Amino acid sequence: MKLIPSFLRFSVLGCAALAVSVAPLVQAQAPAGNQTKIAQRIDKMKQELGLSADQVSKIEAIYADHKAVIDPIFADKSLTPEQKREKAKGAMQDTKKKVDAVLTPDQLAKWKALRKEQKGAAKP
Secondary structure, eight states: OOOOOHHHHHHHHHHHHHHHHHHHHHHHHHHHHHHHHHHHHHHHHHHHHOOOHHHHHHHHHHHHHHHHHHHHHHHOTTSOHHHHHHHHHHHHHHHHHHHHHHSOHHHHHHHHHHHHHHHHHHOO
16 A cells, blocks of 8 residues: 655645635625625615615615525525526515615605616626
């Protein structure tokens, strides 16, 4: 039986240990990124629309509910990417309706204009 050189053994063990220790960190970063985007969206709404404290708390609750619906969709391994997109699209439309219902008519008009502007900027 040939012996594996010790430098190779330690290299393999070191890579395996690194992969095991980093994996939870990588997985934990995804939800934090989504939370940051939601917080940024709410901050933008506060600044642009002049939301009241009551509106902010209602919108935060709506996005928390959205996250509780959307996370299991993307975690479901039995769904195809297309199925996940379709389910997520439906959940996003529901969330959008709920957020829109919290806004005053003036805020809603301004928010729709901002969303339209964002969509226009996103297209090349």
